[in-house]
Amino acid sequence: MDIRGGFVDLIGNTPLVRLKRVSEMTGCEILGKCEFLNPGGSVKDRAALAIIEDAEQKGLLRPGGVIVEGTAGNTGIGLALVGNARGYRTVIVMPETQSQEKKDMLRLIGADLRLVPAVPYKDPNNYVKLSGRIAEELAKTEPNGAIWANQFDNVANRMGHYRTTGPEIWEQTGGRVDAFTCAVGTGGTLAGVGMALKERNPNVKIVLADPMGAALYHYYKHGELKAEGSSITEGIGQGRITANLEGAPIDDAVQIPDEEALPYIFDLVIEEGLVLGGSSAINIAGAVRVARMLGPGHTVVTVLADYGTRYQSKLFNVEFLREKGLPVPSWLT
Ligand code: PMP
Numbered sequence: 001m002d003i004r005g006g007f008v009d010l011i012g013n014t015p016l017v018r019l020k021r022v023s024e025m026t027g028c029e030i031l032g033k034c035e036f037l038n039p040g041g042s043v044k045d046r047a048a049l050a051i052i053e054d055a056e057q058k059g060l061l062r063p064g065g066v067i068v069e070g071t072a073g074n075t076g077i078g079l080a081l082v083g084n085a086r087g088y089r090t091v092i093v094m095p096e097t098q099s100q101e102k103k104d105m106l107r108l109i110g111a112d113l114r115l116v117p118a119v120p121y122k123d124p125n126n127y128v129k130l131s132g133r134i135a136e137e138l139a140k141t142e143p144n145g146a147i148w149a150n151q152f153d154n155v156a157n158r159m160g161h162y163r164t165t166g167p168e169i170w171e172q173t174g175g176r177v178d179a180f181t182c183a184v185g186t187g188g189t190l191a192g193v194g195m196a197l198k199e200r201n202p203n204v205k206i207v208l209a210d211p212m213g214a215a216l217y218h219y220y221k222h223g224e225l226k227a228e229g230s231s232i233t234e235g236i237g238q239g240r241i242t243a244n245l246e247g248a249p250i251d252d253a254v255q256i257p258d259e260e261a262l263p264y265i266f267d268l269v270i271e272e273g274l275v276l277g278g279s280s281a282i283n284i285a286g287a288v289r290v291a292r293m294l295g296p297g298h299t300v301v302t303v304l305a306d307y308g309t310r311y312q313s314k315l316f317n318v319e320f321l322r323e324k325g326l327p328v329p330s331w332l333t
Helices: 020-026 044-057 074-086 100-108 127-141 156-163 165-172 188-200 216-222 258-272 278-294 308-315 318-323
Strands: 016-018 029-034 066-070 089-095 112-116 146-148 179-182 205-211 252-256 299-304
Touching: 020 029, 020 258, 020 278, 029 165, 029 278, 044 074, 044 156, 066 074, 066 127, 074 089, 074 100, 089 100, 089 127, 100 112, 100 308, 112 127, 127 146, 156 165, 156 188, 165 188, 179 188, 179 278, 188 205, 205 216, 205 278, 216 252, 252 258, 252 278, 258 278, 258 308, 278 299, 278 308, 308 318
Parallel strands: 029 299, 066 089, 066 146, 089 112, 179 205, 179 299, 205 252
Antiparallel strands: 016 029
16 A cells, blocks of 8 residues: 555655756756655745744644745745645735736635735845734734744755755765756755755765846855846745855856756757746756766756746746747747
């Protein structure tokens, strides 16, 4: 018998897949961790579960309590679904610029969705800060209490990846992994996996793949937070050193424009049957850059964070892409 106990037991232990075309192109093994196969559809199911279990263990979250979070969407989906399975309600604060598909999903799974204007972090009405204030207010009135998940600065997030994603990658490659690269939203994935792999082999290279519009590439290369350009990707692109990034073992950084990244996920649909989201495009392009830096014969692991269907209205919308001056999937024209 092989039966899982429920939603939470379906999180993690995702397979690692060989990305054929980019592996052949670079002479390296480029492997993708299939995080889109998590039951909530993204890598953020892991962070959601880790944050909720941490709050439960600390006695901060009681049965019937409320979880409040500011999110680009995927963490909200993970929190709402784990919450449904464990008996918590969720209030999700999200910038209105995020994809319609994620908003629809949050409503359909019963989250109390609050869409807010997308303003920079320094603005007091930024979605992350707003979610913290809403949690504070609700904590005073909710009979069973309310917590702020605070994925950016709650290190339970990276500890989840340190305990699960990192060791899984090590086991699945039999320890034959030369580099790990991915983009940063909170930094939980990069930091947690980086810490776990470095502990097993300090020579594993941990490389940030930064989209345009984010400030971390310049920070890790030149010690200065500085952003330039923009990206249509969602859930990634950070402007500050979050608590999850503090002390993370990051060896190097690459900066990836959307024009370079998107063709990889378009090709993957038609040539390999994998339908991935925009952050996976940045991650794969990053893995190709790292593979070229290391030379043939190396193994580079990255993250396939969520499905492309979550961004159909943008990533696979020819009009939207043309308006932005970006490459389009040839078979859709
Ligand atoms: N890809 C997607 C699609 C995401 O939603 C997120 C999380 N916001 C990330 C990547 C980044 O992961 P992390 O927060 O662990 O840095």
